[in-house]
Amino acid sequence: MELRVIDHPLVAHKLTALRSVGTDRPAFRRLTDELVTLLAYEATREVRVEPCQVETPLTTAEGVRLADSPPLVVPILRAGLGMMDGMIRLIPTAEVGFVGMVRNDDTLEPTTYAERLPRDLTSRQCYVLDPMLATGGSLAGTVRFLHDRGADDITCICLLATREGVAKMEQLTASWGIHCTLVVAAVDQCLNESGYIVPGLGDAGDRLFGLAE
Secondary structure (H helix, E strand, C coil), rough: CEEEECCCHHHHHHHHHHHCCCCCCCHHHHHHHHHHHHHHHHCCCCEEEEEEEEECCCCCCEEEEEECCCCEEEEEEEEEHHHHHHHHCCCCCCCCCCCEEEECCCCCEEEEEEEEECCCCCCCCCEEEECCEEHHHHHHHHHHHHHHCCCCCCEEEEEEEHHHHHHHHHHHHHHHHHCEEEEEEEEEEEECCCEEEEEECCCHHHHHHHHCC
């Protein structure tokens, strides 16, 4: 697995504002949207393109366009939905699928409770959106789910990760023989006893959409 921590002053500025307990929900949503667009710019450096020609006002120019097979953007429910607009703003031709993952309290393994994806993802590029990489189970489970359907190029975009989560992703993807790229704004210190990232930014889903009872 390739880890990319985006070292950019605008990324750091927006992440700092997201962390603040004083940032209200409308501002949190806006900052998330802006931050995802910045992360997506870095995450799509290897997006597939093909050569083309265009007519300028003066002559013909050589250029590139996105390949005919569009990327698939996959938010992990529910918090990943708050990252979707910032991603598809950058790639408006992308298709969007959805995956819901939950941890089984008995086996501690992630299981899929909902999905809306093409059955065949052979040779597709996929971009997985999940604000927080905490233990790494749900994100790794989603990567395996996509890979099992044929996706051969998977990039995960998270606002925050922990060292434990990154290590778990590296271990699981290596054991499954899956290569993926992880793009994050920062890697935080640890998880606390309640499973929250420290210093973190709280529960991203709750801060985006309100409390889920």
